Amino acid sequence: MSNASFSRGYQALKAQIDAPIAAYFSSCVHCGLCAEACLFFTETRDPKYTPIHKLEPLRKVWEQEYTLVGKLKAWFGLSTPLHDQELADWQEFIYNSCTLCGRCSLVCPVGNDLSYMIRKEREGMVAAGHAPDGQISAAKRAITVGSPMGVKFPALQAQIKHIEKDTGFIVPVNQVGAEYMVTLSSMEIMNYPEYLEALARIFKHAGKTWTLCSEAFEATNTGIQIGSSDIARELVSRLVNAAERLQVKTLVSPECGHAYTAIRWEGANLMGKAFTFKVQHILEVLEELRQQGKLKTEGLETARMTFHDPCQLVRRGGVIDEPRNLLKTVAQNFVEMEDAGKMNWCCGAGGGVGAIEQAHELKTRVFQRKISQLDAIKVETVVTACANCRITLEEGFEAYNREMPVLGLTELIAQHLVEEPATENAHE
Amino acid sequence: MSTSLGAILREQYGVSRRDFLKFCSVLASSMAISPTFIPRIAEALEKTPRQSVIWLSFQECTGCTESLTRSNAPTLESLILEQISLDYHHTLQAAAGDAAERARDLAMKANQGKYLLIVDGSVPMGNSGYSTIAGISNVDALREVASGASAIIAVGTCAAFGGLPHANPNPTGAVSVSEIITDKPIINISGCPPIPVVITGVIAHLITFGVLPELDKLGRPLSFYGQNIHDRCYRRPFYEKGLFAEDFDDAGAKKGWCLYKLGCKGPVTYNACATLKWNDGVSFPIEAGHGCIGCSEPNFWDAGGFYRPLAVPTEGVAQLTQMAFAAGGALGIAAGVLNAKKRDHAIAERETVSIDDLKRKG
Numbered sequence: 001m002s003n004a005s006f007s008r009g010y011q012a013l014k015a016q017i018d019a020p021i022a023a024y025f026s027s028c029v030h031c032g033l034c035a036e037a038c039l040f041f042t043e044t045r046d047p048k049y050t051p052i053h054k055l056e057p058l059r060k061v062w063e064q065e066y067t068l069v070g071k072l073k074a075w076f077g078l079s080t081p082l083h084d085q086e087l088a089d090w091q092e093f094i095y096n097s098c099t100l101c102g103r104c105s106l107v108c109p110v111g112n113d114l115s116y117m118i119r120k121e122r123e124g125m126v127a128a129g130h131a132p133d134g135q136i137s138a139a140k141r142a143i144t145v146g147s148p149m150g151v152k153f154p155a156l157q158a159q160i161k162h163i164e165k166d167t168g169f170i171v172p173v174n175q176v177g178a179e180y181m182v183t184l185s186s187m188e189i190m191n192y193p194e195y196l197e198a199l200a201r202i203f204k205h206a207g208k209t210w211t212l213c214s215e216a217f218e219a220t221n222t223g224i225q226i227g228s229s230d231i232a233r234e235l236v237s238r239l240v241n242a243a244e245r246l247q248v249k250t251l252v253s254p255e256c257g258h259a260y261t262a263i264r265w266e267g268a269n270l271m272g273k274a275f276t277f278k279v280q281h282i283l284e285v286l287e288e289l290r291q292q293g294k295l296k297t298e299g300l301e302t303a304r305m306t307f308h309d310p311c312q313l314v315r316r317g318g319v320i321d322e323p324r325n326l327l328k329t330v331a332q333n334f335v336e337m338e339d340a341g342k343m344n345w346c347c348g349a350g351g352g353v354g355a356i357e358q359a360h361e362l363k364t365r366v367f368q369r370k371i372s373q374l375d376a377i378k379v380e381t382v383v384t385a386c387a388n389c390r391i392t393l394e395e396g397f398e399a400y401n402r403e404m405p406v407l408g409l410t411e412l413i414a415q416h417l418v419e420e421p422a423t424e425n426a427h428e
Numbered sequence: 429m430s431t432s433l434g435a436i437l438r439e440q441y442g443v444s445r446r447d448f449l450k451f452c453s454v455l456a457s458s459m460a461i462s463p464t465f466i467p468r469i470a471e472a473l474e475k476t477p478r479q480s481v482i483w484l485s486f487q488e489c490t491g492c493t494e495s496l497t498r499s500n501a502p503t504l505e506s507l508i509l510e511q512i513s514l515d516y517h518h519t520l521q522a523a524a525g526d527a528a529e530r531a532r533d534l535a536m537k538a539n540q541g542k543y544l545l546i547v548d549g550s551v552p553m554g555n556s557g558y559s560t561i562a563g564i565s566n567v568d569a570l571r572e573v574a575s576g577a578s579a580i581i582a583v584g585t586c587a588a589f590g591g592l593p594h595a596n597p598n599p600t601g602a603v604s605v606s607e608i609i610t611d612k613p614i615i616n617i618s619g620c621p622p623i624p625v626v627i628t629g630v631i632a633h634l635i636t637f638g639v640l641p642e643l644d645k646l647g648r649p650l651s652f653y654g655q656n657i658h659d660r661c662y663r664r665p666f667y668e669k670g671l672f673a674e675d676f677d678d679a680g681a682k683k684g685w686c687l688y689k690l691g692c693k694g695p696v697t698y699n700a701c702a703t704l705k706w707n708d709g710v711s712f713p714i715e716a717g718h719g720c721i722g723c724s725e726p727n728f729w730d731a732g733g734f735y736r737p738l739a740v741p742t743e744g745v746a747q748l749t750q751m752a753f754a755a756g757g758a759l760g761i762a763a764g765v766l767n768a769k770k771r772d773h774a775i776a777e778r779e780t781v782s783i784d785d786l787k788r789k790g
Binding site for chain 1: 774779
């Protein structure tokens with residue numbers, strides 16, 4: 001294996017330019033609408049954060065390698081070839097100020113999928129060795145240890161023991177033939193163990209069989225964030241192999257945005273084959289159970305609540321109604337933020353931004369958008385369905401001195417379950 | 429020559445005061461002048477000494493002169509001609525040879541700087557032998573006579589824009605008056621031929637007001653050439669409804685539908701035919717069932733065929749476009765194949781990224 005180098009990066013960028021990318025660059029009308037869609041522009045008013053500007057290195061490669069105009073420009077000295085320093089300078093735009101939230105893709109009047117392009121551009125950055133250190137370390141841990149935060153199975157086992165003790169339920173591990181295979185994010189194991197407990201209660205309540213897998217409990221995918229299909233493929237394959245071995249019907253993505261994108265939307269393409277099982281986000285599973293009448297809740301939260309939509313769920317996955325239907329069964333004072341649903345504003349630290357140390361100040365600055373959104377509706381509690389959003393919200397509230405509890409929707413549902421199991425369903 | 433127009437009208441032609449004023453009204457309305465000017469026109473025409481006019485004919489067909497004489501007695505247009513002193517017009521004058529040329533010399537000397545020069549026909553700039561009068565080439569005659577004129581009226585499309593002699597391939601090198609004379613006021617009365625009342629109207633305007641009428645960018649009086657035929661055409665409603673004659677003997681033609689598709693140039697032709705009409709207001713070409721050929725516009729003879737509709741591309745364009753499309757398509761496919769090869773090569777060359785080569789070493 002050779003080391004990262006500019007020529008490797010350039011080669012990778014060249015290889016990334018497919019028909020959609022060429023069409024997108026050709027059809028860009030330079031209207032600048034994507035700027036107003038980007039959190040990093042609206043909160044800083046700095047034009048360098050305009051999404052299409054973040055794609056300049058990739059655009060240069062496309063123009064100079066694949067178009068006649070670009071070749072003529074180069075011959076006549078009207079453009080300079082891409083150089084290493086340019087890529088290094090662009091790290092700030094390609095990683096630090098882009099959460100791959102996809103809001104720009106939605107507003108583009110000519111339909112350019114800008115977040116798809118940035119995702120592809122990151123492939124070149126990785127090969128050139130310009131990925132941020134924080135993400136490189138996370139990726140290394142994910143591959144070698146099994147989790148980007150370095151969580152190993154024994155840590156999970158300890159949590160399982162706690163839960164079994166608290167609830168009296170068995171938390172199944174490596175159960176062949178279970179209906180659902182549950183996956184987690186390290187964040188949930190370390191910071192929000194209540195998530196796993198909630199799942200145990202819910203599956204018991206609904207009378208569904210489920211399991212964890214000792215070799216593939218971690219669903220987050222640093223390969224997607226850093227922008228390396230090779231690493232992403234390796235991580236996805238662990239989950240796919242486990243699900244196939246355990247012969248489960250459904251692989252459940254945790255409360256995590258990009259983990260869902262990785263396995264649900266990029267997974268099969270990375271593997272180059274169709275899955276033998278279904279992939280659902282936990283919210284999709286819960287909504288399905290609710291519709292089947294297998295999720296009976298009682299009591300209503302009285303606090304004024306809103307729901308923060310994780311970008312990957314609403315904009316990649318279209319999971320918009322599910323959380324609202326679920327939340328309304330347990331909350332009587334549910335209000336929507338402005339731009340809620342598919343145009344919701346990102347928390348500011350998705351797509352790996354949270355792992356980049358140099359991006360910390362910027363990430364806190366752009367959180368102003370979320371603060372204004374929430375101030376406008378005067379809520380007491382924020383509910384979300386992504387552990388990364390959740391930690392970002394908590395850190396953001398602390399930075400802006402706001403007292404605001406943040407809840408995971410799955411736990412909230414679990415708290416309101418009717419105590420005795422739904423006996424009529426148990427016979428099915 | 430000093431007898432006034434009014435006196436001559438009464439004494440020699442027995443024209444009543446009433447008829448004379450009627451003529452003045454017609455002139456005023458045809459030139460879109462306020463009715464309050466009618467007495468002024470009458471007064472000017474009555475009192476003005478007869479204006480000396482020298483008429484030079486170059487490469488022309490005499491159609492313009494014919495047009496003017498067709499509006500002859502007893503119509504009042506012809507009277508105007510009687511009232512100017514037409515000192516030289518080689519088609520109409522009685523004198524011939526040296527006597528005729530002498531009449532011109534005398535008129536020029538007697539009215540130096542005051543006479544009006546009317547020209548019909550274009551001037552050949554190639555071999556001067558193409559058109560000479562009394563051994564003098566047209567261009568020399570024009571330059572000499574124009575030097576002492578107060579103003580020049582270029583009658584007909586040949587004098588105004590070069591006309592038919594100027595049409596491709598223009599064997600005589602024909603040009604318009606305004607291409608030779610640049611230091612005198614020139615009024616272009618275009619048309620092949622022009623409407624008689626337009627010629628007489630402009631002369632009356634010059635005699636009455638002593639200044640040039642307002643002109644468009646081609647030097648034509650706006651009062652007659654300000655609107656296009658199409659805008660004032662009585663068949664315009666059919667155009668608006670999309671009812672077109674497709675052939676000269678189809679049902680649409682019989683119903684009097686718009687002649688646009690049969691090549692009518694009304695939409696791009698500026699003239700007064702649709703309002704003043706011809707033969708004392710009897711009719712005009714479109715009313716007679718034929719599209720306008722655009723004769724009052726420059727280069728009308730070379731404008732792509734009298735029967736070809738305005739909006740249809742000229743011949744060969746469709747085929748050329750097809751060829752360009754095919755060539756463009758072939759180039760596009762070739763470029764696409766090359767680009768695909770390049771990308772395949774890049775993909776083949778790409779090395780798998782492992783966690784060990786995320787960072788640069790050394």
